[in-house]
Amino acid sequence: MTKHIQREEGDLQDQKVAGYQSALGVTHTQIVSLPGIRTQSGHEFAHVDVSYQTLGKLSPARDNAILICHALSGTAHVAGFNSKIDKPGWWDYHVGPGKAIDTDKFFVVCSNVLGGCDGTTGPTSQNPATGKPYGMAFPAVTIRDMVAVQSRLLEHLGVKQLFAVTGGSMGGMQALVWAVERPDQVRVCVPIATCTSHSAMQIAFNEIGRCAILTDPNWNTGNYTDTCRPEHGLAVARMVGHVTYLSEFSMTHKFGRNRQSATEEMFSVESYLHHQGQSFVKRFDPNSYLYITKALDDFDLFAGQPAAEVLSKVQSRFLVVSFESDWLYPPSQSRELVRQLKRTSVPVTYINLETEYGHDSFLINNPPFANVVRHYLDNEYRRA
Amino acid sequence: MHPGIYDTVLDWIPQGAHVLDLGTGDGAFLQRLVQTNKVSGEGVEQDAALVSRCVERGLVVHQGDIANGLDQYGQHAFDYVLLLGTFQELVSPSDIVREAFRVGRQVIIAYSNFAYLGVRLQMLLKGRTPVTQSLPLPWYRTHNLHFLSILDFRDFCRDIDVNEIRCATFNARGPVRYLPNLRAEESVCLLQSP
Numbered sequence: 001m002t003k004h005i006q007r008e009e010g011d012l013q014d015q016k017v018a019g020y021q022s023a024l025g026v027t028h029t030q031i032v033s034l035p036g037i038r039t040q041s042g043h044e045f046a047h048v049d050v051s052y053q054t055l056g057k058l059s060p061a062r063d064n065a066i067l068i069c070h071a072l073s074g075t076a077h078v079a080g081f082n083s084k085i086d087k088p089g090w091w092d093y094h095v096g097p098g099k100a101i102d103t104d105k106f107f108v109v110c111s112n113v114l115g116g117c118d119g120t121t122g123p124t125s126q127n128p129a130t131g132k133p134y135g136m137a138f139p140a141v142t143i144r145d146m147v148a149v150q151s152r153l154l155e156h157l158g159v160k161q162l163f164a165v166t167g168g169s170m171g172g173m174q175a176l177v178w179a180v181e182r183p184d185q186v187r188v189c190v191p192i193a194t195c196t197s198h199s200a201m202q203i204a205f206n207e208i209g210r211c212a213i214l215t216d217p218n219w220n221t222g223n224y225t226d227t228c229r230p231e232h233g234l235a236v237a238r239m240v241g242h243v244t245y246l247s248e249f250s251m252t253h254k255f256g257r258n259r260q261s262a263t264e265e266m267f268s269v270e271s272y273l274h275h276q277g278q279s280f281v282k283r284f285d286p287n288s289y290l291y292i293t294k295a296l297d298d299f300d301l302f303a304g305q306p307a308a309e310v311l312s313k314v315q316s317r318f319l320v321v322s323f324e325s326d327w328l329y330p331p332s333q334s335r336e337l338v339r340q341l342k343r344t345s346v347p348v349t350y351i352n353l354e355t356e357y358g359h360d361s362f363l364i365n366n367p368p369f370a371n372v373v374r375h376y377l378d379n380e381y382r383r384a
Numbered sequence: 385m386h387p388g389i390y391d392t393v394l395d396w397i398p399q400g401a402h403v404l405d406l407g408t409g410d411g412a413f414l415q416r417l418v419q420t421n422k423v424s425g426e427g428v429e430q431d432a433a434l435v436s437r438c439v440e441r442g443l444v445v446h447q448g449d450i451a452n453g454l455d456q457y458g459q460h461a462f463d464y465v466l467l468l469g470t471f472q473e474l475v476s477p478s479d480i481v482r483e484a485f486r487v488g489r490q491v492i493i494a495y496s497n498f499a500y501l502g503v504r505l506q507m508l509l510k511g512r513t514p515v516t517q518s519l520p521l522p523w524y525r526t527h528n529l530h531f532l533s534i535l536d537f538r539d540f541c542r543d544i545d546v547n548e549i550r551c552a553t554f555n556a557r558g559p560v561r562y563l564p565n566l567r568a569e570e571s572v573c574l575l576q577s578p
Contacts, residue, residue, distance in 0.1 A: 021531065052436040142437075153545050242535040244518075317444075318437070319439075335448070337456075338456065342446075342457060343456060343457075343458060345458070345461070347424075347426075347444050348446075349438075349439060349443075349446070350443050350446045350447050350448070351432060351435045351439065351445075351447045352432065352447050353432055353434065354432055367431070368433075368436060371436060371440075372436050372439050375436075375439050375440045376439050379439075379440075379441075379442035380442075382442075383442070
């Protein structure tokens, strides 16, 4: 049985909940070295390390694989409890036996993205040319490069065909790339709270985060050491990020003008942001943050081509989900995606949920969201 | 809506047709169409909870307003566009019907007849806005914006230049063939653009 977390509306990403029990029990991630890729920027990786997690069993027909793509700050540890870091997976609410993504039925794969810092090749990895960490010598990566690496992993796992690919936010972008670039390998695509390219506002918030890191004296043009990292910059970046993931409602509801105690100088919302910033810097690499946010901002599913032309290749069926209170990836962006898909006659179901918790709505315990995803996947799997 | 309306629509739509159901609700009727007539189709529904019910049924459904949602479909993307029971709630019925004819070849509309004898008598004898089986909610709770009769609807079709090629009318006792404008509570028609 899953024990309920006290702060029921929170996500699981940066919570250390003593005694949290996942329905999956203890799970592990592993790292595999795979043949490399050529990035869109032209860099040749001889090989790439990929940190990943699998849950459930691949069916004898090999038709039940679901790839889950994580968002900006996610990891390969999607669900289950990691006893080493004492943390549940970031989507433990929605991935597990009988959950939205049912590990009793589906073989779930989740891997850390290229450029990340959770074990997959990224700026903290050793640069073979120098024997030192890449730092800013790491090549620019794109959402498409991340997908290329995921594809390598699936080859390694013997998965030729995905039943579904899903993800929220940046994970949704990857799901879209899968459907467009590897149309014959994806039966169902479930992009959540995402878009086909960032708006000026989305880029702007990322740029504030990047500036916070770049102007931290410890950043040192990316050549910082373990003992002297630009933690202030990264913490501020995360604080800004967190504000954009919440909604006015969730902020008022959660914090209002409360303080921890009457004598406390700081408002609760301030302590919360400080806490989020502090716990994030312990697990995330500042350079990774720069690379991944840049990949997000540069992403354009259509890359200057007519949407109809790009989407004409798509063979999968779609469930698109957005949240009314999400102002970072507003429903209008999902609706535009739906419109473009429909115009190219892709069968697409669209739901805009009333969840009040902003962009975080897909990460929290959210029964209406879970219900839609679970039934959609079940029905589509049965359709085959 | 009277069950006869749904049976009639099932009867009119040929096997395998491609159908768009506007205001699909919980998807019960669209699912019936898919199962019995083997149609392919999708629904449009505004209410997230109802959209969720449609997903549970395995239907393709779009959450959105009928008025804003039709421009995403190509010309004649569907064989039939259905407006069953939602017609009276549309702010601008003529615009929607014109759009429906752009995305569909034929349009099926069902509505309540405000000239039904029971309605007329309630108005005349009680002096109050009628509440009947097919107009079940009081004036302050109904979603209906327009109150029309069967004769009004025919005028409307003439005005927007569409032909009523089939029509069926019902009251609580069943189909009505004689004096429908007086005796029928509900009407359904299959429309074609000339």
